[in-house]
Amino acid sequence: MKRLVLSLFLLVSCQTVTAFDLGGFSGILSGGSDDDPDSSGVDIGQIISGARDISRTITGIDEEDEIEIGRDAAAVLLGASKPVDDPELQRYVNRIGRWVVSQTDRPHLPWRFAVLESTHVNAFATPGGYIFITYGLLERLNSEAELAAVLAHEAAHVIRKHHINAMSSFSTSGLSGIIKLASQTRDARDNQIATELVNQVKDIYLRGLDKDDEFEADQIGTIIAARAGYDPYGLMAVLQSLDSIHPQSSSLALLYKTHPPAADRLIKLEPTLDQFNDDILAQPQVEKRFIRQISGK
């Protein structure tokens, strides 16, 4: 038995080394050689950056990169619409958002939530945990369960790295190119975001994600909101509201350009809701607190 465990361990170790050999490990060996080919001394900085390289090799991107790219993307979106000047409302949405994301598998990200002044009906997420909801969407919601569902849908994009995947598949330089651009921004003295990165961010948010990523975010978002103790029909109710707005309404233009039609999303979401038992279906909508907080505006 012991031998079996040992050989399994060896097998796993071999596979790990093989994986490193494919790129990351050789990355460490060649990491510092560009600057100083003769150097044979140990450089902690190189080891750390080597460790990040390994992490990137395994997962494609490390969390620090993800957060950096997300900050840059969030700054671009904030350049198009400012947060509503209502500290009480912003704190409320942050508390609810924080509770919702505590039910995901990435609760430790530096999550930030904000209500934006925009009267368009929409919500956005950027990598690393920035989540925005427009005032235009917020004022159409009827309960905290619906707010939680919208935030959970966006959080699902973050935890499943949908935007990172989309950026890397659309960018000509791939994921490594975007990581490089984000690190240029971090190192820039004036904190200015590289123009190429700004353009790539705009491109992704104008183009939208893959349809299947949106359906997946609906499904996961509904489950996250239910995990947080809310009425699981929150997102269904929001999609029904969207479905009833005139499709030619300019307030929906960007949302419908970047998302599947609400009617399709409602149909796709049905099986997810069928799996819930009566206890989950009876979870509260939390209407009173929501109305009180929203009407405070």
Next chain:
Amino acid sequence: MKQFFYAIILFCVFTTQLSAAGKPAHISRDTSLYAKPFKDSQILASLPINTNLSIIKRKGGWYQVSTADNTGWVRLVAVRLGQVRSADGDSSTGDALELLSGLATGREKSSEVTTASAVKGLGEEELRNATPDTDALDELDEFAADEQAGQEAAEQAGLKPVDIALPEAKKKDKATPPASPNTDTDNGEDE
């Protein structure tokens, strides 16, 4: 003339209040009207597609509704908000249907379709022309909540976490075609 004018205003106020009593909606696929919000409860009537009704309240996946003849419960998924009328009398063609009232909530403005200029911020044009705002980004920290603040907000509202498994990450290439909107009329209730 003045009296006529007042009568019109009174009429408008009256009809606005009427519509506020229940949310106007219609049936989007053939379904049944139930006595209670359960699939095994008594069926009161069958509701064909495009039946107009009014939503009284929601309970989980069910709406309590009133139709022209009845009050009962219908599955949420079989209902769309807003009422419909058939332009040429043929209610079987979706294209001929016109949304009489797109009231999603009482707060919605009916004139929004024509007031494009009133919609501002984070539309396509604004995003295309956006200059990154890192100051606004830094200011978000001021309103951030920590895990404890989130926990307290949940407790205040009596929200209890439930253990439901999150689905596994999907394979990127396992794309399923989106369901056609035309297929949802023939499987209203799958009992």
